[in-house]
Every structure is written in structure tokens, then in C-alpha cells.
Amino acid sequence: MARCSVLYFILLSALINKGQACFCDHYPWTQWTSCSKTCNSGTQSRHRQIVVDKYYQENFCEQICSKQETRECNWQRCPINCLLGDFGPWSDCDPCVEKQSKVRSVLRPSQFGGQPCTEPLVAFQPCIPSKLC
Structure with missing residues (x-):
């Protein structure tokens, strides 16, 4: 050279x-x-x-x-949107509030102006308890 x-x-x-x-x-x-x-x-x-x-x-x-x-x-970073995992299984029914819950986690947070996580990480539903409060 x-x-x-x-x-x-x-x-x-x-x-x-x-x-x-x-x-x-x-x-x-x-x-x-x-x-x-x-x-x-x-x-x-x-x-x-x-x-x-x-x-x-x-x-x-x-x-x-x-x-x-x-x-x-175009050297700026590409926007990365939030990515949520699937909900896990429903919890046992809480006899005091007569509700059960399921949880999911954030697999990838938003970055560089991507869409933020707006969906809830915890879901609740009414249930019939099998035990007393």
C-alpha cells in the first residue's frame, strides 16, 4: 500500500x-x-x-x-419498542378480597423514543375462595 x-x-x-x-x-x-x-x-x-x-x-x-x-x-439509534412477556398462571384465590392475580414482566424496556409499556403488568379477576379469610 x-x-x-x-x-x-x-x-x-x-x-x-x-x-x-x-x-x-x-x-x-x-x-x-x-x-x-x-x-x-x-x-x-x-x-x-x-x-x-x-x-x-x-x-x-x-x-x-x-x-x-x-x-x-442516519447515525441516530433506531427506536426500540417495549416488549412484555406473557402472563404467568393465576394465583390462588385470596379469600379476604375474593380475587386472584397473574403477573407478567417487561422483557425489553422502550429505548430511543420507542413505544413505552402501557399495558398493566398485573391482572386481577374475581374468584370464589376455597378457604376462609
Whole structure:
């Protein structure tokens, strides 16, 4: 890789010393492409609109001008919605309140602007106790 860099530098120096170097802005860029992702770091690119004309050939534009650029985009984190587990089994009937309950847990809390957990973690229902209070 270093050898390539040295050769490139020598070629570029020789061209500049001869007064021959491509003015790359002579060939405009296309618009940036759409980002490859809506979040979590995508990429987009653009290409130089090259016309292989006399100027391009005589000024070594092929060797000097980059033909494509790439950049990162949409580096913000993707929203993560809350995820609740399934309810467990119903508890025994509480004779003092004549109710039983079942519980579930949060498997994944919301993050980065995702939908929060809005459903209850505990459910109750009336029951007929088998024991006295």
C-alpha cells in the first residue's frame, strides 16, 4: 500500500510540475443517494459525472479525480419498542378480597423514543375462595 502511495505522489508531483493536473471540479458530482438505513448508521454515495473528453485525457483526470464518495448517514439509534412477556398462571384465590392475580414482566424496556409499556403488568379477576379469610 505504501508503495502505491509513493507512486501516486510521484505521478502527481510530476503532473503539477509540468503544469498538467486535472481540475476535478470540472466534473460535477451527482446528488447523494438515499441513505441505506433509516437509523443505526447507513451509508450514501455520489458519483462524479465524468465525460471522457480531451481535457480529461490530457490532464490525467483518470488518475487524479476520485469517481465516487461514500459517507455515513442516519447515525441516530433506531427506536426500540417495549416488549412484555406473557402472563404467568393465576394465583390462588385470596379469600379476604375474593380475587386472584397473574403477573407478567417487561422483557425489553422502550429505548430511543420507542413505544413505552402501557399495558398493566398485573391482572386481577374475581374468584370464589376455597378457604376462609
